[in-house]
Amino acid sequence: MRDKYDVVVGLEIHAELKSKTKVFCSCANTYGAEPNTLVCPVCLALPGTSPVLNKKCVELTIKSGLMTNCKINEYNYFERKNYFYPDLTKSYQISQVKVPICVDGYVTLSSGKKIGISDIHLEEDTGKLTHIGDKSYIDYNRGGVPLIETVTKPDISSADEAVEFLETLRGIYVYGDIAECKLEQGGMRFDVNLSVKKKGSTELGKRVEMKNLNSFRSVKRAIEYESARQIALLEEGKEVLGETRKWDEDKNENVAMRAKLATAVYRCFADPDLPMLHIPKELVEEIRKDLPLTIAQLKELYTKEYGLTEYDAGVITANKMFSDFYNECIKLYNKPKELSTWVQSELMRNVKDKIKISPEHFVKIIEMADAKKISRTNAVPLIAEVMKTQKDPEVLAKEMDIINSMDDSNLEPLIDALIEANPKAVEDFKTTPDKIITFFAGQLMKQTRGKANVVKAKEIILSKLQGK
Amino acid sequence: MELNKLGVIEANKKYIDGEFSAVEMVNACIESIKEHADKNAVIEVFDDAICCAEKLDAKREAKEKLGKLAGTVVLVKDNILVKGKKATASSNFLKNFESIYSATVVNKMLSEDAIILGRTNMDEFAMGSDGSSSIYGKTKNAIDDNYSAGGSSSGSAVAVKLNDCTFALGTDTGGSIRFPASYNGVCGVKPTYGTVSRNGVYAYASSFNQVGPITKNAKDSAYVLEIIAGVDQMDMTTLNYQAYDFSSLIGEDVSGKVYAVEKNISSLIKDKECESYFNALVDFIKAKGGVIKEIEIDNILRVGDVYKLVAYAEASSNLSRYDGLKYTTQAQDCLSAQEIYVKSRSQGFGKEVKKRIMLGNYILSKKEVYAKAKNLQQLIINSYNEKMQGVDCLLLPTSFGVAPKASENRQECILGVLANVLRAPSISIPYAKNKEGLPLGVQIMAKELDEKKIYQLAVSIEKNYGEVR
Numbered sequence: 017m018r019d020k021y022d023v024v025v026g027l028e029i030h031a032e033l034k035s036k037t038k039v040f041c042s043c044a045n046t047y048g049a050e051p052n053t054l055v056c057p058v059c060l061a062l063p064g065t066s067p068v069l070n071k072k073c074v075e076l077t078i079k080s081g082l083m084t085n086c087k088i089n090e091y092n093y094f095e096r097k098n099y100f101y102p103d104l105t106k107s108y109q110i111s112q113v114k115v116p117i118c119v120d121g122y123v124t125l126s127s128g129k130k131i132g133i134s135d136i137h138l139e140e141d142t143g144k145l146t147h148i149g150d151k152s153y154i155d156y157n158r159g160g161v162p163l164i165e166t167v168t169k170p171d172i173s174s175a176d177e178a179v180e181f182l183e184t185l186r187g188i189y190v191y192g193d194i195a196e197c198k199l200e201q202g203g204m205r206f207d208v209n210l211s212v213k214k215k216g217s218t219e220l221g222k223r224v225e226m227k228n229l230n231s232f233r234s235v236k237r238a239i240e241y242e243s244a245r246q247i248a249l250l251e252e253g254k255e256v257l258g259e260t261r262k263w264d265e266d267k268n269e270n271v272a273m274r275a276k277l278a279t280a281v282y283r284c285f286a287d288p289d290l291p292m293l294h295i296p297k298e299l300v301e302e303i304r305k306d307l308p309l310t311i312a313q314l315k316e317l318y319t320k321e322y323g324l325t326e327y328d329a330g331v332i333t334a335n336k337m338f339s340d341f342y343n344e345c346i347k348l349y350n351k352p353k354e355l356s357t358w359v360q361s362e363l364m365r366n367v368k369d370k371i372k373i374s375p376e377h378f379v380k381i382i383e384m385a386d387a388k389k390i391s392r393t394n395a396v397p398l399i400a401e402v403m404k405t406q407k408d409p410e411v412l413a414k415e416m417d418i419i420n421s422m423d424d425s426n427l428e429p430l431i432d433a434l435i436e437a438n439p440k441a442v443e444d445f446k447t448t449p450d451k452i453i454t455f456f457a458g459q460l461m462k463q464t465r466g467k468a469n470v471v472k473a474k475e476i477i478l479s480k481l482q483g484k
Numbered sequence: 485m486e487l488n489k490l491g492v493i494e495a496n497k498k499y500i501d502g503e504f505s506a507v508e509m510v511n512a513c514i515e516s517i518k519e520h521a522d523k524n525a526v527i528e529v530f531d532d533a534i535c536c537a538e539k540l541d542a543k544r545e546a547k548e549k550l551g552k553l554a555g556t557v558v559l560v561k562d563n564i565l566v567k568g569k570k571a572t573a574s575s576n577f578l579k580n581f582e583s584i585y586s587a588t589v590v591n592k593m594l595s596e597d598a599i600i601l602g603r604t605n606m607d608e609f610a611m612g613s614d615g616s617s618s619i620y621g622k623t624k625n626a627i628d629d630n631y632s633a634g635g636s637s638s639g640s641a642v643a644v645k646l647n648d649c650t651f652a653l654g655t656d657t658g659g660s661i662r663f664p665a666s667y668n669g670v671c672g673v674k675p676t677y678g679t680v681s682r683n684g685v686y687a688y689a690s691s692f693n694q695v696g697p698i699t700k701n702a703k704d705s706a707y708v709l710e711i712i713a714g715v716d717q718m719d720m721t722t723l724n725y726q727a728y729d730f731s732s733l734i735g736e737d738v739s740g741k742v743y744a745v746e747k748n749i750s751s752l753i754k755d756k757e758c759e760s761y762f763n764a765l766v767d768f769i770k771a772k773g774g775v776i777k778e779i780e781i782d783n784i785l786r787v788g789d790v791y792k793l794v795a796y797a798e799a800s801s802n803l804s805r806y807d808g809l810k811y812t813t814q815a816q817d818c819l820s821a822q823e824i825y826v827k828s829r830s831q832g833f834g835k836e837v838k839k840r841i842m843l844g845n846y847i848l849s850k851k852e853v854y855a856k857a858k859n860l861q862q863l864i865i866n867s868y869n870e871k872m873q874g875v876d877c878l879l880l881p882t883s884f885g886v887a888p889k890a891s892e893n894r895q896e897c898i899l900g901v902l903a904n905v906l907r908a909p910s911i912s913i914p915y916a917k918n919k920e921g922l923p924l925g926v927q928i929m930a931k932e933l934d935e936k937k938i939y940q941l942a943v944s945i946e947k948n949y950g951e952v953r
Contacts, residue, residue: 061805063573064587064684066719098801098848102821107804152821176576283848288690288798290720350652415734 021212022249023243024220025172027235028207028342029185030163031195032141033076039140039162040067040110047201051155059160061105066289069094073162074117077138077293078190078303080164080194081118083310084133084185088300092117094138094290097282102154103143111165112137113284117295123184124312131181132169139163164195169207170220175239179232182206187311190336199231199248206235211256212246220388228268229263242270288474312337322352333377337371338364344375349382358382362395381409391466420467427460427473431480434459445481453477487512488647491873492556495650499555502544506537506555506599508651513557513601517648523624525633525642526559529602530569533557534594536599541594543597552711556650556824558593559643560561562603563610563686564653564695566590573686574618575608577812587684588719589653589695589712596711597788601649608834609803610655610688612636613663613891613900617836622890626668631887634664640698641668651708653700655685658791659882659900662912665698665889666925669914671705671942672698677907677933678723680709681716687802689753689795690721691858702913702942709935723933729794731898739773741876743941746778752898755885758924761916762881765926768949769879769941777875782867784902786860791901793847793857800844806832861905868906869931882912883923899927909935913942915949918919 036074038045040057052267059063081088092115096108116137132381143159145152166185172178186204189195206229210223224246226238246256261270307316311333318329333339342359349355363371363378381398384390390413401412413419434456435442445452456477460468487509490498498504517526522927544550560566563573565583567590572578590944608617615623615638623638625631626645631643637654641664644652654661656674665672673696680695687693694936697708715730745766753759770776808828815827833841847853872878881899888894903910909932912925926945928938 060810062584062811063571063578063581063686063805064583064682066682066687066690066721068718068720096801098804100807100825102809105805105810107807108801184677208703281849283799283801283845285848286858288721289687430719 020215021243021247022215022217023173024170024211024213025174025178025239026170026177026209027166027168027172027181029166029168029182030141030205030207030210031166031197032203033073033138033164034193034196035070035072035076035162037070037072038160039070039073039138040160041161042068045161046157047203049157049196050156051153054157055159059105060156061107067094067110067287068281069290069293070162073138073295074295075299075303076194077117077136077164078160078300079192079307080166080189081121081136081303082189082300083192083194084118084121084123084136084166086118086121086133086136088118088295089115090295090297091115091292092295093292094287095284096287097284099282101142102152103145103156103159105143105156105159109140109142110287110290111139117293123188125177125180125184125207129171129177131171131177134169136164136166136322139165170211175236175243178208178239179236182232182235184311191310191314191351198309202230205230208238208242208248210234210239210242212243212250221250222256224256225260226263234263234265234377237271241268243463245270253440303343318352318356322346322356324352326355326441328353328356330359332356332378337367341371341375341378345379348375348379355382362392362399365396366399366403372392372406373399377402377409384409384413388469388471389413389420391417391461391468391470393461418466420469425470427476430460430463431456431473431476434463435480442481449478449481452481457483486647488516488557488649490650491700492651493707494554495555495853496552499544500550501879503554506540506544508641509555509557510534510537510599510601513647513649516646517602517643520643520646520648523626523629523642523646524621525623525626525639525646526602526648527562527574527605527620527639528570530600535603539595540599551595552707553593553596553598556598557601558598559604559636559640559649559652560590560600561610561640561652561654561951562606563655563688564590564603565684565686566600566603569603571603571686572619573609574606574620575832575837576619576834577806577828580813581811583684585684586812587695588681588716590684592712592714592769604637606639606650607636607660607836609686609799609837610636610657610660610693611799611836611840613659614638614890616665617834619834619842622695622836625887625890628887628920630890631922632667632890632892634667634883634887636660637665637672637698638664641665641670641672642698644668644670644698647700651697651704653695653712654698655688655693655695656904657688657694657795658897658904661696661698662882662903662910662925662927663896663900665912666882666914666923667751669917669923669925670698670700671702671911671913672696673705673709673911673938674903674909675709675935676723676909677904679713679722679725679728679909679933679935681714681719681722684716687798689798690802691794691798692791692901694904702911702939702946703731703734704937705911705942706734706935728935730935730939734935734943736940737773738769738941738944741937741941742775742776742777743769744777744779744872744875744878746784746878746880747778748784749880749899749902750778753881753884757918758881758883758885761924762879762926765915765943765945765949766879768945772944772948774941779871779875779878781864782870783860783864784867785898787864787905788862788897790857790864790905792843794861795852796840796844797847797854797857798844800841802850803833803837803841808832865906868908872931873926876930876934877941878929880927880929882927886918886920886922886924891923903927903929908932909938911938911942913946915945 118136120135141161143156458470567586623633640652640654645668663670692706818824910929
């Protein structure tokens with residue numbers, strides 16, 4: 017039944033910009049502060065206040081446009097969307113309606129398919145309402161937080177494609193330092209517009225809008241549910257109503273919203289408090305010059321230039337924090353593959369939420385291990401200690417007494433003693449030589465608390481055992 | 485010496501020279517306010533004014549550098565915010581509102597050592613032209629109680645005329661400084677749009693509104709305007725100038741200067757008295773060597789439509805922040821946010837304000853009407869700029885006659901809104917009196933940022949015209 021229909025999906029994505037301050041005042045743009053502590057006369061809409069545009073937010077919006085192949089409107093302007101709601105202090109939201117900053121771009125999926133972006137515009141977030149029992153509480157900290165709204169063309173044709181698009185877009189925004197896109201904090205929210213049409217038909221069906229979804233999973237499920245609902249209606253010969261439906265995450269279904277709420281008239285007009293925004297071409301070029309690599313571009317760099325495997329490149333780029341760190345380290349330590357192993361094992365093991373070691377210190381530790389000054393085993397606790405104390409690794413290694421101080425000539429008597437004490441192992445050497453060498457090396461490292469040069473030690477063990 | 489009668493420049497000089505103390509000055513003004521209480525011009529005298537005066541006197545005692553407004557006392561319209569003081573826009577809806585910050589203009593005056601004495605009566609939210617929509621009641625004309633005080637800056641103009649202060653601030657969105665200035669015989673200026681910051685001033689129509697001084701003479705006007713003007717990072721519509729020169733042409737001869745009258749406006753003058761006064765002034769300027777030129781601005785008679793469409797639309801949106809939820813008064817026994825909005829706003833706003841909000845919302849609900857009005861505004865501005873090529877100033881009556889009777893309403897919107905729609909500067913100075921002693925003002929306009937040409941002519945008329953009248 018489904019094969020007879022095409023699903024047509026367009027997305028609207030709200031992402032909170034990663035700016036220090038709000039978009040129209042100088043309050044901090046920080047998540048999780050005590051309610052109503054990040055407010056000022058402007059974002060509380062006291063009498064006599066007017067918006068003061070944050071240039072940084074404009075630059076981030078331009079960046080989002082350039083990274084999604086958009087054109088930048090040299091002249092654009094802000095409008096007021098008028099409606100009354102308790103989370104909206106001014107009773108209007110400042111947004112861009114007719115002429116936004118970015119227009120007409122696209123994002124390429126892994127299949128090569130391009131999803132068109134009709135525009136990206138800058139606007140302000142509203143405050144947050146909480147309802148407890150019969151009381152409602154308003155927190156205006158979020159009021160005036162900068163948002164970019166990315167509007168796609170109706171180019172998406174399945175739930176999976178929608179999710180891939182969203183993942184790609186999030187990657188771009190996170191990698192561009194444009195938005196953190198923390199879904200659990202509401203840092204990225206979605207509206208889905210969906211219609212179905214007979215396969216091959218050029219006539220679009222009636223469009224249904226689903227607002228304020230807050231996870232990729234709910235977008236996926238909402239698209240699956242709604243397309244099935246519309247197809248079922250059409251199959252029954254019924255009509256799809258162009259309406260707004262609210263997605264219910266718990267029930268895994270959507271319900272029609274009251275028509276009155278859905279068909280709001282915003283009485284938009286150009287905000288007379290904000291002059292026309294002029295974006296000089298030079299500014300656009302300056303931002304373009306400094307554009308960071310996207311995930312796709314980074315992966316290509318890692319695999320093609322650095323020779324990493326697809327898998328390794330994937331692990332490192334999965335978290336911008338690690339790829340940023342890797343990129344910094346590579347400037348100091350030009351062995352991409354080795355560095356990749358170090359980052360994936362020794363570093364990742366030590367990191368919970370933040371990398372609290374500088375690339376310089378990290379590379380110094382790798383070089384100490386390369387020079388056999390410390391053993392690789394001891395590198396892990398050393399990294400942990402540097403993270404704790406921020407002290408120089410070399411100083412710390414001395415303090416921790418893990419510097420390889422064993423003179424190689426001192427190893428022989430120790431090895432002799434070990435061989436003496438383990439006749440069974442000597443016996444097994446004939447059948448599993450590698451395992452036994454590792455065993456003796458391990459014992460030796462234990463005795464010397466890791467300070468022996470393990471490569472040299474293995475050589476000596478091998479020659480001794482072969483001589484038996 | 486009656487201190488309260490001193491002008492700004494005069495008071496500042498005498499104060500710096502040690503001729504009087506700030507405490508004496510404040511007391512003289514407070515006495516005057518008490519004496520004129522029945523005029524209902526001043527609605528609050530700030531209780532810390534004497535204390536501020538004492539501090540200023542101590543500063544002078546300590547031989548510290550004194551500001552350009554030291555020794556002067558200012559009253560501000562009730563829609564200009566002073567930190568820690570009530571500012572209600574003379575509305576029932578905000579009758580308890582106390583500001584936590586000061587307007588930029590207030591800070592600029594304070595940093596020049598002005599003493600802010602109190603706030604003056606006005607039409608609610610500056611919507612009106614006779615002061616009648618204030619919760620504090622109507623302000624009476626300074627000269628004769630039976631006549632209108634004009635509006636919306638009625639209290640500021642009347643207070644200046646009655647010497648309740650050295651000068652006052654008003655706001656002008658469509659004549660609100662110049663009408664009351666004309667009716668009460670004082671000098672009031674609406675500066676070029678973007679000259680003075682609107683930060684800390686209740687918004688009525690953002691596109692048109694400007695703060696301006698109301699003073700006892702034109703020279704003081706230029707002096708105060710230079711102090712309060714300048715770019716403000718809190719108001720993105722301020723023009724990017726740190727400092728302005730409004731006074732450098734004052735005292736220069738007007739001979740050879742070109743002054744225009746507008747043909748369509750002239751034909752609207754019906755009042756014989758008004759016409760003869762105006763013609764006499766034109767003759768005087770000619771006699772002084774000024775060149776008079778008649779111009780005709782395209783679509784000029786439509787400025788009233790542009791004004792109403794734009795101002796009401798913006799007002800409906802600007803005033804929607806007063807929703808009953810936050811700092812306004814709130815209707816009792818409401819069961820939902822929706823009910824709070826409807827009841828609080830219905831009870832809070834007065835009739836004229838409600839009318840303009842409703843019209844504004846209607847205008848905005850019609851697609852493109854607002855944008856079209858803005859386009860027409862630009863066309864009129866373009867024509868004005870073109871016709872004003874080679875012209876120094878445009879002369880027109882401030883009103884079509886002396887103040888109307890308190891109960892009357894005269895249609896003279898066009899004279900008030902013209903300068904606002906054109907974004908151009910305009911001053912009203914008193915230049916004639918009728919048999920009953922009621923004053924009449926003349927308006928001098930110029931191209932954007934050409935205030936100094938206005939002041940050149942205004943001071944010249946002030947100084948010399950009295951002799952020939």
